[in-house]
Amino acid sequence: MRDTPPSTDTVDCDLLVIGSGAGGLSTAVTARKHGLNVLVVEKDSMFGGTTAFSGGVLWIPGNPVSRRANQKDSRDAARSYLAAEAGAAFDAAAVDAFLENGPKMVEWFERETSVRFVPTLYPDYHPTQIGGVDVGRSILAAPFDIRELGKDMPRLRPPLATITFIGMMFNSSNADLKHFFNVTKSVRSFFYVARRLASHLKELVRYRRGVNVTSGNALAARLAKSALELGIPIWTASPALRLVTRDGAVVGAVVSRDGREVEIRARQGVVLASGGFSHDIERLRKAYPHIARGGEHFSPVPVTNTGDGARLAEQAGGTVPLRYRDAxxxxxxxxxxxxxxxxxxxxxxxxxxxxxxxxxxxxxxxxxxxxxxxxxxxxxxxxxxxxxxxxxxxxxxxxxxxxxxxxxxxxxxxxxxxxxxxxxxxxxxxxxxxxxxxxxxxxxxxxxxxxxxxxxxxxxxxxxxxxxxxxxxxxxxxxxxxxxxxxxxxxxxxxxxxxxxxxxLGTFDGIATNVEGAVLREDGVPIEGLYAVGNDRASIMGGNYPGAGITLGPIMTFGYITGRHIARRANVPAGSRALQGTRQEKVHAAR
The missing domain is CATH 3.90.700.10 (Succinate dehydrogenase/fumarate reductase flavoprotein, catalytic domain)
Incomplete structure (x- = not known):
């Protein structure tokens, strides 16, 4: 399914977001709810990005979902854990912003959007490390019926085929899989699996895909539903070709759409959220030691993650340093x-x-x-x-x-x-x-x-x-x-x-930004109007992997931080005329 092409070669908006994974959509939804009219463009023919392939887990110390499940945590312990995990790459300002805003982000998205989470029992990956815990920091996107996307359901990226069973997704828990492992040994498990298969086969006949999704597919679908309900257009099959600058500031981008170029003029700037550079072969030869020595690399992330955000940032004067031992x-x-x-x-x-x-x-x-x-x-x-x-x-x-x-x-x-x-x-x-x-x-x-x-x-x-x-x-x-x-x-x-x-699962190295996501020049000065989120932005984990969801947790948290920051700079209060009226309708009409 494709959106109707724009009637002119120029479109105006407040904020342009390039990419439709969790980073791009969380930024877009936050900015929209805080008063900006937003347009999302996506290179692929489907939205959801790497998020749709993922486990859908977020690592958020002190989050309200875990608190409701009586799982205890300490912000000081989480900070100590991250400091020990990141070592010399520990970024105190970014980590403090993450720990302060992560729980607020979860509470805000559950209150204001269709995003919902459930607790998990995941331990930290290094629970014996100082500040590590056995349970309480990882939460999971709640299952979702993608029929709620309506006509946009076919545009949701399906889950990775190899981790489904004839397209059926499993809940991210041992309890769900246990029934499938025990199908020939337990009457209860046999009937559980039989019910699941019967329901799924009906979905395949009617919709040609499973509609009850879990994990990252559920998170991507919930974020997309939130965006679409707010009137945020998501242009698929619309790659960004180049940024538009004026007097050193980024004021928009040129996008390829239906065979022609469309200039999108973004009053408050452009957010890069294209998913990192997992398929940028030239950059990988420098970043991945096993490729540098002639070895093989076979990434399961979408093949469209070719480093577009990094390339656009560099063309505007930004930097993409390769600084982590594990990139x-x-x-x-x-x-x-x-x-x-x-x-x-x-x-x-x-x-x-x-x-x-x-x-x-x-x-x-x-x-x-x-x-x-x-x-x-x-x-x-x-x-x-x-x-x-x-x-x-x-x-x-x-x-x-x-x-x-x-x-x-x-x-x-x-x-x-x-x-x-x-x-x-x-x-x-x-x-x-x-x-x-x-x-x-x-x-x-x-x-x-x-x-x-x-x-x-x-x-x-x-x-x-x-x-x-x-x-x-x-x-x-x-x-x-x-x-x-x-x-x-x-x-x-x-x-x-x-x-x-x-x-x-995605790159850790990425575009150098400040805490709010503004892309930095080599001298550390922000580029006016240019931001990066998601895997386009360098990870705060220092090239380490402390726990389940340490990618998506910071991604959504900094999407929330960046969206709020841009809206505040624009001096547009939440609930203003932009949220209710004419300017977003103009962008929406361009779908």
Whole structure:
């Protein structure tokens, strides 16, 4: 579905937002509710950005959703945790703004918009670090029926195909997945799954997609609904080509729309929210060490995240320094073969935590605690493969483990594995030596690694890396497996393996801004009228990944901060004529 093209080659608004993920839409909604008329343009044919692919979790210390669930937190503890996590990259002013405004943002969006959250039980990723907690800082977008988007429903980016089951989304909880794992073992789980499948199949027949969405798809849909209800046009398939400047200030942008250029004149400025540079190959060669040494990178984020915001900022005099040791939120992925010879990324979010799964390098040796966060495992993988042409690991398990939990895109029994074995996604060997030979792994080393691992695993111990010793490790393990939910022997063949390479969930390095989001020149002076939010803006996490939702939490918080800041500079009080009347109607008519 496409919007009706504008009738002229120029459009006026107060604020232009380039990008329709959580960063762009939270900024747009905030600015609109505070009196500005806003236009959002999106390069892709669908809105939602990387957010629509994400887990939809926000890390917000002291948030009201967790407080309502009687989960305790301390702002001082959160600040200490972030200081320890970011190290030398700790930005006190930005962190203080985040901690002050994050809870306010959550309360405001729940009160003023269609955005809703539910609490989670996620521990911080490093709960034993100073200031870390076992529960209370991560919240999740509430499920949503996307039929509420009306005619705009087809324009919502669908979830990543590899993390759905025939397009059906799972709730981001062990409780939901547990029923699918136990479908052949529990009558209750069987009927739960049967009801879910029946409802989903009806949706596919009627709408050709699932309409009851969860996770990031729910967050993107809720933000889009809020924007559209406020009369904010979202122009899809409308990439920004260049900024328009006057006397050093940014006053608009030229957008390609329906085959012609449209100049958008933005009285209060332009916000860059294009999703970072995860597919900007030239910039990645400088930022990602495994690409610099000739290795592979396969990102699951939308292919349209090609660094447009960074390019536009640099053309206006801004800077995009590569300052973090880890320039992105690393995500180990496997490449799932699809029709037509193409591949789709499968993010390894759950299988690494399950008992009976280990990860090895080509040399047949383990290199990390597989039950650590995706970012930590990815960072360890990059460094373990330093000096090698390939950055990859193999997840290994036995028949009992793959039947119970699945492995990567391969689903648990009773679903068959034959197709993925024939396509080469999965490898199988009657022995570890045969499996190693098929994968190109050192067979003797793999056999020794498994012997050493099993010696402790039979007692629930990981003697090398301590899997299952933190609350986060255990959270995504199997709570019914005793004594350690993350550790079991790799014992009974046949054995299985799949190859995992590096991907990312978005970039950490980004455009240099001040706290309010104004893009800075090299000398630290803000560029008048130009702002950056979302993954276009440099992360406040210093290249580390402290907990579930540390991307979306700051993204929405600083979208809220930036939207309010721009509206205040414009001296337009909330509820003014702009919110009620003619100027937004003029922009809306341009849809």
């Amino acid at each position: 992105a939120a690393w995500m180990p992925v496997s490449k799932v073969p699809m029709r037509g010879g193409r591949f789709v990324a499968f993010p390894h979010l759950l299988d690494r935590y399950k008992p009976g799964v280990i990860g090895v390098l080509r040399n047949g040796q383990r290199f990390t605690n597989e039950s650590n966060s995706y970012h930590d495992v990815g960072a360890d993988l990059i460094r373990a493969c330093e000096g090698q042409p390939e950055t990859a690991m193999w997840l290994i398990c036995d028949q009992g483990t793959i039947s119970k939990y699945g492995l990567g895109y391969a689903k648990p029994a009773p679903l068959p594995l034959g197709g993925l074995l024939r396509k080469g996604y999965l490898m199988r060997g009657r022995s570890l030596a045969e499996l190693a030979q098929k994968c190109g792994i050192d067979a003797n080393a793999l056999e020794q690694t498994v012997r050493d691992f099993n010696a402790g695993a039979q007692h629930g111990d990981d003697r090398q890396f301590g899997r299952g010793t933190t609350s986060f490790n255990r959270y995504l393990g199997d709570p019914e497996h005793k004594p350690n939910p993350c550790v079991a022997p790799v014992a009974q063949g046949p054995f299985y393996a799949l190859k995992v390479v590096m991907g990312d």
